[in-house]
Amino acid sequence: SLGLKQTLENPWEAFQANHPIGSNVEGEVKNKTEFGLFIGLEGDVDGMVHLSDLDWTRPGEQVIEEYQKGQMVQAQVLDVDVEKERISLGIKQLQRGQAAASTDGELRKNAVVTCEVTAIKDGGLEVRLIESGLESFIKRSDLSRDRDEQRPERFTVGQKVDARVIVYDKKTQRVQVSIKALEIAEEKQAVAQYGSTDSGASLGDILGAALKSRTN
DSSP, rough: OOOOOHHHHOOHHHHHHHSSSEEEEEEEEEEEEEEEEEEETTTTTTEEEEEESSOOOOHHHHGGGGGGTOOOOEEEEEEETTTTEEEEEEEEGGOOGGHHHHTTSOOOOTTTEEEOOOOOOOTEEEEETTTTTOOOEGGGGGGOGGGGGGGGSSSSSOOOEEEEEEEEEEEEEEEEHHHHHHHHHHHHHHHHOOOGGGGOHHHHHHHHHHHHHHHO
């Protein structure tokens, strides 16, 4: 005969049906690890708040110390993977005020944003968008349109860089940015405004004219 658990609805499917992505939930802190908080949720399932989803501006390693086992917390549902029995939650996503600039038209796909480099990894850069406080990761291949310049080590922590938004999910406040996409867009714009490279002007001349007009 089937056990009681097998005859009941899959608890992760039930959770997904009752709590769509972007909805808010309350749960109890079950455990703290180097990766984040494990939260006990209704239906006897656990969700995880990754360190990077604890706060907009402060490091997760610092913020996690403020939480205690048994504490009740509110969080936003970021993702539910029924197959892997995984629920991703975010606490910082509830702090809408600190991300006010990102809630409407100011942050959108193709917008140009200024970012501050917060960490340098082999695969790219961890950055924080200055105005909205959102965090993002610029992959190595998105660091430059020039392959020789796709080196994370040429950047420094604290450096400000401009990039173009290539993915933005308003509901979960997740954003992906690219320096390469910005360079390509600026080059296209410069060619459109100052003539094509076929007209005898070198790309350097065209970009020089574009930069000069931007600084004047």
